[in-house]
Amino acid sequence: MTIYCGIDWAEGHHDVALADDSGKPAARLRIDDTLAGYQQLLELLAEHGDSEASPIPVAIETGRGLLVAFLRQGKRQVYALNPMSVARYRDRHSVSRKKSDPGDALVLANILRTDADMHRPMANDSELAQSVAVLARAQQDATWNRQQLTNQLRSLLRDYYPAALEAVSAWQNGLCRPEARAILAAAPTPGKAAAMNRKRLSTALKRAGRIRGIEAEAERWLAIFQRPQARHLKLVEDALGQQTVGLLRQLDAACRTVDELAVATEKAFRQHPDAEVMLSFPGLGVQLGARILAEIGDDRSRFDDARGLKAYAGAAPITRASGKHHYVGRRRVKNNRLHDAGFLWAFSALTAPGGANAHYRRRRARGDFHAAALRNLFNRMLGQLHHCLQTRTLFDETAAFPMPLLAVA
Template sequence: MKAYNVDNFAVLIGIDWADKKHDICEHPTGTNKYHYTVIKHTPEALHEWAMDIKQRYPEQKIAIVCELKKGPLIYALAKYDHLTLFTVNPCAVAKYRQAFTPSGAKDDPSDAFVQVEILTLHMNKLSVIEPEPAAMRTLSQLVEYRRSLVQDSVDLSNKITATLKNYYPQALEWFKEKDTYIFCDFIQKWPSLTAVKKARKQTLLDFFESHNSHYCTVNNARLDSIKNSMPLTLDEGVIVPNQMLVEVLIMQFKVLLKGIEKLDKAIKSAYKAQQDKKIFDSLPGAGPQLAPRLLVAFGSNRARYNDAAELQKYAGIAPVIERSGQKMWTHWRYSCPTFLRQTFVEWAGFSIRYSFWAKAYYEQQKAKGKPHNSIIRSLAFKWIRIVFRCWKTNKPYDESTYLAALKRRGSPLLKFAINS
C-alpha cells in the first residue's frame, strides 16, 4: 500500500458531511491558515467545488478526509483524479474533540477542523480510499444488497409464520420451506382453511403439479390433512384481520423473492467475468452465494494488504488483546465492516461440511469445551490466512496440498482426525 505524507499535498481538507450540506475546513500545507466553507449536497455543487479546488491548486494533489468509506459523497468525489480520499473512524473524531473540548461543545466546522488536524498529525495511519475497478464495485454492491434482501425475507417470513399461527397453522405444516413460490401462491389462492377445504381434490393436485411438486406421498399427505383439519378458531374477529395481513405480507414476500432472483442472475454474470473466480470457486463450501462475497472481500488489488494479519484485523476476525497493569483479557473486535465479518464467519461455518481439516478442527475444539461461535471465528481466522496465500500467488485452493503440509509439520490436527 502506497505511503503518503503531508508534503505530498498542496492542501488538506476535512469534510463534515450531512444529508443536505457539507461543512468544509481547508488548510493549505505549510501555513497556519484555515478556511471554512459550506456547500450543498448536490452533484452540481460538489462538482463546482471540486473544479474550483483544482483551479486554485493546478497540477497539485489535494488530500480530503471524511468519516465515510462509501456513500453518495464518496461516490461523487472518487471520480476526480486530483483528490486523494482518506477515511477516519467517527469514534476517533469524537474522542479527539472530547479530549480538547471538555465542555462537550460541538459544531460542524470544529469537526471538519478536527479531521484536518488528525490528517496532519497521523496521515500515515489513516486508510486511503482506493476504488476498485467498476466491475468489482458493481459486484461488491450486488452481494451486499442481496444479503440485506435475504435478511428482509427472513424477517418477513417470520411475520407470515406468526400471523398464520393465529388462525391458519395447518399451512405451515404443509410447506416446510416458506421462501418458495409454491407456498406464496398457495396462501394467495387459499388464504384460510375454510377456503382450501372448498377446493376440489383435482384442483389441488393440478396446483401442486404446476409448481413442480411431483412427490405423490407429500401431496397425498397434504390432501389428507386438508380434509381432516379442524379450524383453530371460528372467530371472525380473529380470522378476518389476520387473513388480510397475511395477504399483504405474501405480496411483499413474492416481490422480495423475485428481487433476490434478479440479483442472483446479476451476481452470477458479474462474478463470471472476474479473473480470480477460479480461486474462490475452489474454496470448500463457498458455493454460488459465498464465493462472490469472498472474492469481493479480498478485492483485486494485491497490494492492498501486506499480510493476512491486516485483513484479519480489518475484517474483525482477529481478536483484540488488552492489558492493564498485570491483567490481560481478549475480546471481540468492535469496530469493523459488519458485512465483511459476516462473510468470513458464514463461510467458515459452511466449510466444516466440505473440508476434512476444517471438520477435524471443529471437533478438536469442541472436545476442548469451546463454544460453537468461538470455534467458527477461530476457523475463519485460519481460513483467511490460507486463502490470502492462494490470492497472493493466484493459485486455487487444494485440500490435498494443505493436508500434506499439515502432515509434514506433524500437526496434531491430523492425529485427532484419525483417532476420532
C-alpha cells in the first residue's frame, strides 16, 4: 500500500494526514513547531513504511521554514503547493464549502495521490546555492527598503527644503550618497543651512569619506544654501527637521545593510561553480547573477527544457484562445524576483554594442515597445543561459547572435 502525506502548516502547530491508495485517511496527527514535534512526524511516517530508500512524499503549502528544511533532508520529495491550487482541489470533494485544518491536510495528501505528476517537487539545490539565495534576496529586499526610505525623504524635503533637493540633483544616487546624508544631518532645516559656512561644509564632506573636490563642492552647496527661499514658521520648520533627522538615521542603517549584504552576496556567489558561466554573459554582473542563481538554483533536473525556465521567469508569452478570440500577451503568473532581475539584465546588456543591442533594435524596428523588446531579449538570453549551464560552456557572442548571411557576404 502506498502512503501519501499532507501537512497543513500553521504558525503554532501543524496538522498531518496520511492517505492510502483509496484516498481514505490512514492516520492523523497534530504536532508542535518544535524539534520534538518533527520527531513525532518522522515516527508516524516510519510506522507506515517510511524508510531512507523509499521515503513517503509530503505536500505542504509553503516552501520555507524549519519544518520544510527538516523534511528535505535525504531523498524525500517535498511538494510546495500553491494555496489557491489547494483550494480548487478542496472544492472537488465537498460542495458544502466546509473547511478545517485536518481536512486541508487530507486534501494535500490526496493531491499527491491523484496528481503528483502534475506538480513539481522542490528543487534539490546545493547548500551553497541555498545560501546565495538567502543573501541575494535579503540584499534585494534591503535595496527596495532603501529606495522606499529615499522616496519618503525626498517627498519630505520637497515640502519644506527644496534647496537640499537642488543640491543633491547633481549627484548620482542623490540622497543615498554619504556626503548628502552627512550635510543634511548637519543642516536639516533651511535656517540651519543658512548659518552654514564653507569650513563646516568641508568638514561634513570629509567626514562622509570624500577625498577630491571638497572645496568646490562646499562652495556649490554654500551658494545654494545662501539663496533666498520660502520657509515655514520656525516651530514648524524645526519639527520637520526632526522628522528629517529620523529618516536620515533609518536611511543610514539601510545603506549600510545594502553594502554589507552586497559584499556577502558577492563572496558567496563567486564560490559557486556556475558563477563563471553566468558572468560570461553581457550585462550580467555579480549582484544580478546572484539574484538569477537564487531563483533558478543549481538543480539541473528542475526544468526539463528552456521553455519551462522561460515560463517560470515570465519571459515567454502566454496564449489565450477561445473560439474566434485569440490573444498572445505577457505572462502575469511568474517569479517576480527573477522577472525583475531579467529586465535589469536585458537593459544592462544594451550598454555595449553587440548581438544583444542589435536584437533589441531589431525588435523595436518591428514595432515592439521598449518593455516588450526587453522582455523578448531576456527570453532569448535566458534560453542561452539554460544551454550554457547544462553544457558547462561560456557565452559565445557569435553562436548566440549569429550575423545574417547577407552581412557576412
